[in-house]
Amino acid sequence: MNEHVVLMQGNEAVAEGAIAAGVRFYAGYPITPSSEIAEIMARRMPEVGGVFLQMEDEIASIMAIIGASLAGKKVLTATSGPGFSLMQEGLGYACMVEAPIVLLESMRYGPSTGMPTKVSQMDLMQSRWGTHGDHWIIVLSPASVEESYRLTIRAVNLAEKYRNPVIVLSDETISHLREPIDVSVSPTLTDRKLPVEKSGYLPYRTDISLVPAIANIGTGFHTSFTGLVHGESGFQTANGHVAEALVERLRDKLFNNLDDIIQFETDRVEDAEILFVSFGITARGVSETVETLRSRGRKAGALRLVTLFPFDDDRIRQAAGSARTIIVPELNSGQLVLLIKRVFGDSRKVVPMNKINGDLISPQDILDFLQEENL
Amino acid sequence: MGTDKRFELRMTGSGGQGLILGSIILAEAAIMEGKIVTQSQVYGAEARGGTTKAELVISSKHIAYPKVTDPDVLAAMTDEGLRQYGGGISRKTEVIIDSSVMTTPDFLNEESCRDLLALPIRSTLVDRLATELGLNIVLLGVIEGLTGVVSVETLRKAIGKHVKKQHLDLNMRALDLGMEMVEAQAKTGIRI
Structure with a gap:
């Protein structure tokens, strides 16, 4: 033990x-x-x-x-x-x-x-x-x-x-x-970048990372925070160029680093003919179902999204292998399936599977669904 | 318990009987023996008095789907608990009911379950230990006597982690009482 x-x-x-x-x-x-x-x-x-x-x-x-x-x-x-x-x-x-x-x-x-x-x-x-x-x-x-x-x-x-x-x-x-x-393993921790030089300090000036080194309040730097569009100084502006640059930077500081941010798990996707794409608790019922289907000789696989957003179509397409049928089980009336359909268009058969009675999707639910839908 | 076996337990009864704590104690005992577990419960507003359900899956390998789907043991401590959560059993399921407070329902028979063990759990606890507390531990004794899902020593250790020192002796006697009830039942060979 x-x-x-x-x-x-x-x-x-x-x-x-x-x-x-x-x-x-x-x-x-x-x-x-x-x-x-x-x-x-x-x-x-x-x-x-x-x-x-x-x-x-x-x-x-x-x-x-x-x-x-x-x-x-x-x-x-x-x-x-x-x-x-x-x-x-x-x-x-x-x-x-x-x-x-x-x-x-x-x-x-x-x-x-x-x-x-x-x-x-x-x-x-x-x-x-x-x-x-x-x-x-x-x-x-x-x-x-x-x-x-x-x-x-x-x-x-x-x-x-x-x-x-x-x-x-x-x-x-x-x-x-x-x-x-x-819980005995000590995690690696990341700390925010902080400014060093007080002279010429602009809170929202960024380097190539696009992430600003904003001073913590109370550390001797002038601070200014606003929900209004702001430039490097942190003060409000209605300048369209500044606004565009700000919103693009907020996107790019994440989208330039998708390799670092996006994680997913795959299970026997390589030769899968039927693929389940799911997230969270639903993925556990899926995991057991893939096991059952494989033991019956069906080439089933699973893709579990660990990072839900940012959502990158190319990465999902690459991770999904070549399964012709993609099933998206989720405990709602069809939300993730909208994104998966966007990724694959008409190139694959994307099938929603939804349960909205307050219970989990069990392995048996999935097996029954496959039978009912002739999948 | 065999190496690849999955053991599923569902306990149901009345809020305040300690069934959720009972499932946590058994889960911790299983972990002490290196097993994987998933423990869950119905989560409702009725902390005391309402109908409650606790579930535990014990396995020697990774547990994907975490809920009970085909219980090895269903233990019902009230009629209402059995009525609400007694479904989903099979020929594999050993059903335990407290015959001192429950009547055996018609749907439990040789066709619907593997075995029915009707034991006067609550009344025996009151007669022998002069208390109503510890019903969950007597039940753990019954389950242990029936299945040996963990070793008795580990179970004692896990109980010790959850009860105050002054109540330890009472709880150990409650555990013994549960195991004795199964043994006595086995000797008479009576199944209701």
Whole structure:
């Protein structure tokens, strides 16, 4: 027995992952199925010299972590669909001021308050397009308790590296699932780039990385943060050229680094005739189904998206092999399938498989679906 | 438990009986023996008094789909629990019910499950240990006596991690009581 292996709940893994990644500020408003994260952070933050703030709502929660982030802290908040809707305003602001923040969203059944204790994957598109305006965001999708821990650490590192909001898009099942994980390995941590020279300092001036070295508030540099379009000085402008350059840079600082950001997992894609593309908890039912189909002599394979956004059509096309039939199971009425159809057009048969009754897609569900659809 | 075997357990009853904690204790015991586990529960507003369900999968290899799909053991501690979560059993399933508070439902027969073990769990606990606390541990004793899914020593260690020192002795006796009930049942050969 490995004494470092412990039984942990998904939400606990997120909290402990964040702490391991250096998060020392948490502000939030508890909501099922993410509430345990707030509960654990309320206890753990003081233990590690951090700050826990119970806020009056989700708008205040995301604003609090943006403020703490701009003051130099690594930060986390956690919520679910209804709270995530309230956080969209702050999310856009964080994109614009380039605040490194991490937001855990545990998807429950919607719309509105829906079914708080039932699982869904209905907020996929909200995670990408929930806030207004052209903006770019990193969204990571764990499929296990262990990966909840690992991807939360990765989310903090990516947020710091690219000065961008990162969303960990989990779900009710993973949040409440308990699995063994080994937390003894010390993670590699990334810290944001900071300015050195005070003279001539412009907060939003960038080098080839396109990521600005913005001073933390309170370190002796002049700071200016605004959601309005701003130039290198950080002050508002309505200059169209500056605006265009800013929005392009916000895109390119991520899109120039897709190799670093995008991760996915493949299972026997090479010779697959039927391919499943999925993410999060749904991928676990898929994984077992591929095993079953292979044991019956069917050439099945799977592609699991670990990074959901940025979404790169070319990488997906290359990863998907040459399967003629691509099935996209998801716990919504068809969101990921829109992207997969965009990638393949009419070149493959892309089939949506949707379940919206608050239960998981089981291996048996998938086998039944194949039979019903003659696939 | 064989090397590649997957063991699936579902426990259902009333919130407050400690069934979720019971599933966590058994999960931790399995981890101590190097096994992989997934533990889950229905997550509802009714912390006490409502109907609850706890599920545990134990395997010697990676567990892909984390939920119980074909239980080896279904343990029901209330009629309502059995009614709500008693579906999805097969000829493979050993069903345990608490005959001191439950009536055997018609749908449990030789066709629908492998075996039915009706034990007066709650009343025996009250008679022998003069307490209602520890029902979950008696049930773990029953499951252990029936399946030997982990070693008794490991199970004792896992229980020790979750109960206060002053309650340790009571819990160990509760575990023994559960195992004794299975043994006694086996000797008489009576199956209801």
